[in-house]
Amino acid sequence: MSETPDSAVQTVRTYIEQHRAAFLDDLVDWLRIPSVSAQPDHAPDVRRSAEWLSAALSKTGFPTVEIWETDGAPAVFAEWPSDESDAPTVLVYGHHDVQPAALEDGWHTDPFEPQVVDGRMYARGASDDKGQVFFHTLGVRAHLAATGRTTPAVTLKLLIEGEEESGSPHFRELVEAHADRLAADAVIVSDTGMWSEDTPTVCTGMRGVADCEIELYGPDQDIHSGSFGGAVPNPATVAGRIVAALHDADERVAIPGFYEGVAELSAAERELIAELPFDEPAWLRTAKSRGTLGEAGFSTLERVWARPTAEVNGIGGGYQGPGGKTIVPASAQLKLSFRLVAGQDPARIEQAVRDWLAGLVPAGIRYEIVFGAPTRPCLTPLDHPALQSVARAMSTAFDGAKIRFTREGGSGPAADLQDVLAAPVLFLGISVPSDGWHAPNEKVELDLLLKGVEATAHLWDDLATALR
Structure with a gap:
């Protein structure tokens, strides 16, 4: 041209x-x-x-x-x-x-x-x-x-x-x-x-995005932790285990099949990204954060632009007021979102999350998971x-x-x-x-x-x- x-x-x-x-x-x-x-x-x-x-x-x-x-x-x-x-x-x-x-x-x-x-x-x-x-x-x-x-x-x-x-x-x-x-x-x-x-x-x-809300239900009401704790499943504990299972030690998303189809960065693309005048300390100030953390083997810009992620957007359950309240809570909640990159299908990601969750929730806990409308990458x-x-x-x-x-x-x-x-x-x-x-x-x-x-x-x- x-x-x-x-x-x-x-x-x-x-x-x-x-x-x-x-x-x-x-x-x-x-x-x-x-x-x-x-x-x-x-x-x-x-x-x-x-x-x-x-x-x-x-x-x-x-x-x-x-x-x-x-x-x-x-x-x-x-x-x-x-x-x-x-x-x-x-x-x-x-x-x-x-x-x-x-x-x-x-x-x-x-x-x-x-x-x-x-x-x-x-x-x-x-x-x-x-x-x-x-x-x-x-x-x-x-x-x-x-x-x-x-x-x-x-x-x-x-x-x-x-x-x-x-x-x-x-x-x-x-x-x-x-x-x-x-x-x-x-x-x-x-x-x-x-x-x-x-x-x-x-x-x-x-990037695209898929997000979901998870409701976890245990006993029909809050119950005494001295009388029942350690003997019945605690939905707040289960919520914590779900969050802990999202990533492995290298900060990769640990959901089986999550990376299926991901379009990997080429060497040329990585070179182009590395050429940009990126000021990481200034970026951290904008992020109101004190350090970077993400998938091992990728730069900060590569993580933000070209890698899929899983984030905990919200977690709750049990007593949140002043002082202590020794209970096993009746319910707990999670909000999760997944940023997706080229090659990932939101429908496949949703099914992978559902299958992964089913394997984590113990007997005695009832749960519901609802996904929002996805956006494709x-x-x-x-x-x-x-x-x-x-x-x-x-x-x-x-x-x-x-x-x-x-x-x-x-x-x-x-x-x-x-x-x-x-x-x-x-x-x-x-x-x-x-x-x-x-x-x-x-x-x-x-x-x-x-x-x-x-x-x-x-x-x-x-x-x-x-x-x-």
Whole structure:
């Protein structure tokens, strides 16, 4: 693939500069809408946000813009067909809902009254995810200006959901219901970030997650430990043994079959991760922790990004009040979660956990285990043509900088798109760790936001060639 001509780079930058003020003014208007999906009182605002975005996408030039209803909050779908019959199709994913925010949480200013200070825009949703969704509107217009086209080089679709900050409870159902309309050759997720302002990166995948709650029942009520302790099974003791059995001495998950299918890191991938300027002491300070611990043989970043895990999210049972109460408790509870990597099937993991648990619980203890809805892992190989397109577009936006590759340790709905649509998922985001997602004083660096605009302006031409 050839490099983007200097003339196209300059045309894109000139166009962005000419439209920067109007673009930011429009973003401010959108950020003023408190589209907090987790709070029922804001349901009308989430709908208003969807309606605002629909109007903005129509104004951008998308000939098809629709609000798609769910059993929860509405999503927005838009499509702009290419005039080339053999053009590939690209779907952009993001979300228009935001986390709760209030001045008393520690915000310096009203979180829904955006403020620009020293080149940063402060507002809830500035980076997560309205800013990163909205840069696609100016990006596609800059793409048209630079190429002289009247339609994008790819058939461009957008799906912007309204429940991501509430766990996307209806997202997979929405994708399955509209799979034909959403069909694409590649998916671009703009709900992610970079390593730092000085180290532009492209994410290649996210972990999946499966979680469960376990209830353990012993005697029908709390009973006297002097009269009965040591002679009947104690559900709190059993809970402790389950937790102790989760890992072996090397901190590997000890559930039989847990690692079946795991996509192992290649030597090249480990080298790329090791190249990143990782400051472990600073990372520990961010983690509010005093030491690292994890699966033997892997670095901290490898553990967080590319290895599956088992975590105890909660444990309880028995007397928790002041002083002592000498009982055998009637019940105990556990909450466990498992981060999954490429190659792991959540259904197989659930069955493995159930089989493992059945072998640990003694007679006399009744138990129930309930799993939540899983999220599948997703991963795009480093040599995939679409991933290389994203890296080239980012490099052009960042003046030829070397683009490095990362992964996300968390989980998200992008895997549902990969699973249902059978399309590779690529991540293009410009947020940096200091943007404070979900925290007070969330912000976006305006220079980086416009780099996102620039990257998308160059991406569609590159993908049009790479995906043919």
